[in-house]
Amino acid sequence: MTQASVTETAVEPRSEATETPPPPPLRRKASKRRRRRQALWALVFLLPSAVPLVLFTITPMVSSAWVSLHEWNLISPMEWVGLDNYRNLLTDPQTGTVFLHTLMYVAGYLPLVYVGGLGLALLLNQKLKGRAFLRATYFLPVVTSWVVVALVWQWLLNPANGIVNEVLGTLGLPQPGWWTDPDWALPSVILASAWKDLGFVMVILLAGLQAIPSDYYEAARVDGASAWQRFYRITLPLLSPSTFFVVVISLINGFQVFDQVYVMTGGGPSGASQVVVGQIYDLTFRYGRAAEASALSWILFVVLLVVTVIQIRVQRKWVHYA
């Protein structure tokens, strides 16, 4: 969930922390000593987080940039190749394919999870008995790990004797091969992913719905607005900050999709559902092409960055802060 954080920054560019005003210049010497002491304390308070961040985030970041400029198979000594890895990746059709699959995943997942999550949120925003229970129920898949979700859905969508195909068969409907069929592999993953995240989106949107002042609805009703008009003119615009949050998080997480694909399809059949992170994993641990994998990681990073920046830019056009 660390990824969520990126959006955190993005959603509302907060003003700098309310800084404590500098101490009044009483005696210059004393204040200087005090400032030095405070800087020392800052160091003490920062070290416990700075050391691991430098060791386990910044160092690998820098080293992967370095590795990506070499030829290396994890074993033999590195050999400088400049931008060759990037050039090879950008001309390799496989790179386009894995990005396309990732995009298709996002394009299928996002509408499903947003519309479904909004539906659930609207339902739970009404007065009804057992609301807390239902909210808890809808949320349960969110705390379940991706691996479990993937395994459970692999079983539900099992072409041979899975329950979904049994039901479809009884109803006389076609029974797809789901994750064993190249055409259905990605949709299967999308279905499972949307199911897992519906509750998450619901909670975010429900909080957004509950923040909309009820006077707006009352005023609209007095003016004779229909339920649809109230939804379209009040709910949707005032929900747009929450929607924005959901979209940004889903895009960032969607571009990094891996766990459920790895478990459900392994990127198959015959590469039909291979996604970017899956490709990074396979390049490194299957083919020993660690340098290319590092280069691909950086390409992914740049794509993520661009997507996020575009999001923030476009945000101004459609997100209304009440």
Added chain:
Amino acid sequence: MPETRSRIARIAFYAAVILGAVIMLFPFLWTVITSITPDGSLSKGPTLFVEDPTLDAYRTLFDTLPMWRIVLNSLGVAIVSTALQLVTGSMAAYAFGRLHFPGKNIVFGAYLATLMVPLQVLVVPLFIEMRALQLQDTYFALLAPGIASAFGVFLLRQAVSAVPTELDEAAVLDGAGHLRIFATIVLPQIRPALATVAVFAFMYSWNNFLWPLVVIRSPELMTLPLGLSTLQGQFTTQWDVVMAGSVVSIVPIAMVYLLAQRHIIAGIAHTGIK
């Protein structure tokens, strides 16, 4: 639906609520059912009512994998990493929210920059680093990326900044140092933010798959997602065993969830509105 007068609309409303609950709950129910269905009957097609329920799948599961150990690993790593993130994060938050030091904005910028780089992108170099330090396949490697999180620092700094400084001033007059102000004044005031960070840290660690997959080989060090994924290869067609494994990994987190449900949902909603 207070404004709905028509009966049809109300029926449709409750139908939608129930349909939603069924869609969300049925896969869990099905998982449990499958795990107690005798292996032989599974191939005949699924049934809702198991005639001769059995725990064989669980026996096979516990014979194949050191399951207790794996559950404890998952819990242990999640708890330790949550605790570490709370300590490291709140301390850094205090430095950024309360103290003045040269280069503060630059340092904070560097923290934020690490936020932009997801673990997915770092997996390969981090693995190489762990290998170079000969730390791969150890608990330490499992924990390393979860000791500090810039996300936590960021959330907590907001909370620290919101704590009124008048409180510290009174304490300073009493001769309190930063450690005491931090521990006795600031920390109690930022409890909701700490809870949010704890929820995210715990869930992240509990569900993390890619990093353990890359860095852990020994079954004794595996966490649940990794352990489960190895079942898949061994029992391609034994769905009862795979589902038993799923049940075993759902139960602990479901219990944590039921206990802390309010905090978890509030924590997630909180990050969304802000």
